[in-house]
Amino acid sequence: MPFGAEDRSKPLARVMMRAPGPAMAAADPAEWHYGPGFDPRRAEAQHADLAGIVAASGAKIHWIPSQDDAMSDAVFVQDPSFVTAKGAVVLNMGKVLRRGEPDLHVAAYEALGVPVLGRLTGDATVESGDCVWIDATTLAIGRGARSNQAGIDAVRAILEPHGYSVVAYDLPYWTGPEACLHLMSLISPLAPKMALIHAPLLPYAMWADLKARGWTLLHAPEDEFLASGGLSLNVLMLKPQDVVMVDGFPKTRALMEEAGCRVQVFEGDALCIACEGGPTCLTRPVLRADPA
Numbered sequence: 610m611p612f613g614a615e616d617r618s619k620p621l622a623r624v625m626m627r628a629p630g631p632a633m634a635a636a637d638p639a640e641w642h643y644g645p646g647f648d649p650r651r652a653e654a655q656h657a658d659l660a661g662i663v664a665a666s667g668a669k670i671h672w673i674p675s676q677d678d679a680m681s682d683a684v685f686v687q688d689p690s691f692v693t694a695k696g697a698v699v700l701n702m703g704k705v706l707r708r709g710e711p712d713l714h715v716a717a718y719e720a721l722g723v724p725v726l727g728r729l730t731g732d733a734t735v736e737s738g739d740c741v742w743i744d745a746t747t748l749a750i751g752r753g754a755r756s757n758q759a760g761i762d763a764v765r766a767i768l769e770p771h772g773y774s775v776v777a778y779d780l781p782y783w784t785g786p787e788a789c790l791h792l793m794s795l796i797s798p799l800a801p802k803m804a805l806i807h808a809p810l811l812p813y814a815m816w817a818d819l820k821a822r823g824w825t826l827l828h829a830p831e832d833e834f835l836a837s838g839g840l841s842l843n844v845l846m847l848k849p850q851d852v853v854m855v856d857g858f859p860k861t862r863a864l865m866e867e868a869g870c871r872v873q874v875f876e877g878d879a880l881c882i883a884c885e886g887g888p889t890c891l892t893r894p895v896l897r898a899d900p901a
């Protein structure tokens with residue numbers, strides 16, 4: 610099976626997802642840092658709506674089995690690994706409650722026939738929510754509560770022999786380590802050189818690097834970003850300038866439409882806003898490629 614999702618000029622062709630299922634139904638919101646809107650039954654329906662939009666785009670969904678395994682955050686399949694054209698990189702989670710999830714991804718890649726290039730272990734942590742391809746051979750990683758220097762060094766050691774480079778940027782403290790603040794909480798690519806950003810918290814050096822590379826950076830409306838805990842900005846690119854976001858943020862939606870994007874929405878209050886993860890976090894791209 611073909612694989613490799615780093616080239617954002619191509620449509621999403623294969624993606625892994627995992628339904629919230631019994632693990633999320635059994636989650637204690639206080640333990641998992643889920644907000645007051647958390648509702649596992651509605652979360653299940655909202656997840657199904659997102660899956661419907663992804664499938665209708667033409668992408669094939671590979672389902673990671675949803676089990677009663679106490680891994681509620683495993684629904685956020687973006688984070689435990691990422692996939693290049695040379696193979697998958699399996700990560701090590703910064704959030705202790707999520708430490709079991711990379712094994713699920715190893716099993717999924719084995720089933721799909723995607724080779725694993727390398728895996729992080731020990732104290733080295735990186736979550737893929739902190740990883741953004743700024744071109745097809747350069748991976749940006751945000752150093753913060755979830756991804757540390759040892760993890761960044763380990764990803765670099767895995768990728769560099771295959772012709773990729775890694776650049777690291779420091780993330781801010783914002784509301785502290787209990788909350789989920791990934792690099793992808795502050796930037797969502799909409800096309801190879803276009804992104805929605807929350808500039809006040811984005812590392813300045815990253816902003817400057819993207820500007821120097823000729824990126825168009827759309828500043829997400831501040832009030833909707835703050836009201837949603839940042840989820841107004843978490844936008845999944847199905848294909849360049851064809852995106853999906855959580856419903857309820859008309860100014861952010863209008864900004865992307867004015868920039869030439871087609872925007873689809875799904876209700877995400879019980880799943881995304883409550884559990885701090887949007888459509889990018891709920892999908893693990895395995896292949897971006899033109900339709901066969």
Ligand SMILES: NC(=O)NCCC[C@H](N)C(=O)O
Nearest residue numbers: 685738789791884885886890
């Ligand atoms: N890439 C992402 O931003 N993932 C969201 C993860 C949310 C999850 N509740 C967490 O705290 O890890």
